[in-house]
Amino acid sequence: MSRVRSKLLNVFLIVLCYGLAVFRGKAKARLTNPKRILLFRSKPSVGDMVYVTPLFRAIKKTYPDASIMLVGGGRSREVVEHNPDINRLVSYANNFFGTLRIVRKFKPDFGCLANLGSVEGLALLYLS
Numbered sequence: 725m726s727r728v729r730s731k732l733l734n735v736f737l738i739v740l741c742y743g744l745a746v747f748r749g750k751a752k753a754r755l756t757n758p759k760r761i762l763l764f765r766s767k768p769s770v771g772d773m774v775y776v777t778p779l780f781r782a783i784k785k786t787y788p789d790a791s792i793m794l795v796g797g798g799r800s801r802e803v804v805e806h807n808p809d810i811n812r813l814v815s816y817a818n819n820f821f822g823t824l825r826i827v828r829k830f831k832p833d834f835g836c837l838a839n840l841g842s843v844e845g846l847a848l849l850y851l852s
Contacts (some may be wrong), residue, residue, distance in 0.1 A: 737847035744851070755834055761790050762832035762852060764845040766816050768795035774805040776838045783836075784809040793829065793830050795823060795848065820844055827852040 733814035760823065761783060765776055781825060794804060797816040804810050812830070816823050827848060 727850050733790055734843040737843055739822070741847050758787060758790055758833035760830060760832045761787065762795065762827060762830065762835040762849065763792065764795045764816075764842070764848055765800060766795075766842055766845055767839050769778040769801050769819070770803055770837075771803040772839070773800045777803065777807065779836075779838060780804070780807060793827070793832065795827065797821045820848065824848055824851055 725798070737780045742804075749764060763779070765773060780792065780794070782791070791811045793812040794800070795806065795816050796834060801813060801815060812832050814823060814826055818842060828851075830852075832852055835852065837845045838850055839845065
């Protein structure tokens with residue numbers, strides 16, 4: 725049942741994002757110095773999070789004044805809890821709309837999906 729629910733949520737999110745894209749249009753602004761950066765990594769295993777930790781350092785080195793929020797799933801907190809490059813960590817526990825509410829309050833200037841193929845991640849970045 726949960727697999728069917730997950731697929732229905734993905735279809736709903738795709739339709740929602742495409743529908744909003746019709747009204748919003750293309751992004752025309754070029755961002756040169758983002759102040760709030762959102763990263764999304766929902767893979768639950770520790771090893772997958774370790775692979776992307778160099779990304780955090782590279783972003784912080786390029787944009788030292790930026791505040792970085794990481795939305796991570798599973799045991800990601802164990803890996804990045806004391807990482808000085810991450811300013812805020814939000815646990816993603818399959819509560820899409822609750823996480824979206826938190827992310828929208830952050831008001832990110834730039835978003836990055838750190839795991840490919842995540843429909844929920846793409847929708848979260850687009851809707852924030």
